Amino acid sequence: MTKIKRDPDEQEAQPEASSGDRTYHELLVNLNPIAQPLASRRLTRKLYKCIKKAVKQKQIRRGVKEVQKFVNKGEKGIMVLAGDTLPVEVYCHLPVMCEDRNLPYIYIPSKTDLGAAAGSKRPTCVIMVKPHEEYQEAYEECLQEVHALPQSV
Template identity: 40%
Template sequence: MGSDSEAEKTAQKEKGKKKMLVLAPIAKPLAGKKLCKRTLKLIRRAAENKCLKRGVKEVVKSIRRGNKGLCIIAGNISPIDVITHVPVLCEEADIPYVYVPSKEDLASAGATKRPTCCVLVMPKPAKGELDQGEQEKLKSDFDEVVSDVSELASSVF
């Protein structure tokens, strides 16, 4: 019985290592553990408040329409061609973007079961209004993560 849990632990460690190994070579700037956690928390809050665009198609359409926000892209996408144009679009539209290691984490934070390539977190919902308290919380989290992402991006480039 004890060996089972040991085997499971090593299997999980291997899984964790594999997750890090399959990162795309273009996954820069990649969020560190702390920033990744805060980013996923922001995505969770945005999903609850309907301030989230999920998937490449929705994100690209949103950016082309001139919506502002923060783009979070999964770093373990295969084939990589699916998302190579997203960072370029973000830079042209002056939208900060960051990579997180796992598309599965991105999906669970965004309240979907399917793994998601990228999401766009918007500071306010596309339709309707939020009550003042929720809007304040979302805005402060959003600004905090965006400033960290900008810092990270400036250190990478």
């Protein structure tokens, strides 16, 4: 195979585009049309911190199949959904399940960041954070802010 030579200017521009984390506003470009209610940048950071604490206590459910199973069993918690998941049909039934069972749910912009907060190298499109006394204060704070947001119609 032969290598394609590029301009020196093009090689310099490439690392800038792929380096570091993308900002919150850059992540909003990839959102699904159903991603409502969407967490603010501040609430997104709080949710990531709460998820990291929950992982240490093994109090999360990760992935559509696992979350759906435990919602059907009646487990309580905050459901955090990634707003950039495609196709939407993968998880569009979960908000309806949450509304039927009065569970709070919120969308965040990035499935990659959601997976990273859960301590995984793989992106994940949904996580349920269960309450626990070790991080009760952070959980309650997130829960209040999620309830304060208007639900989608």
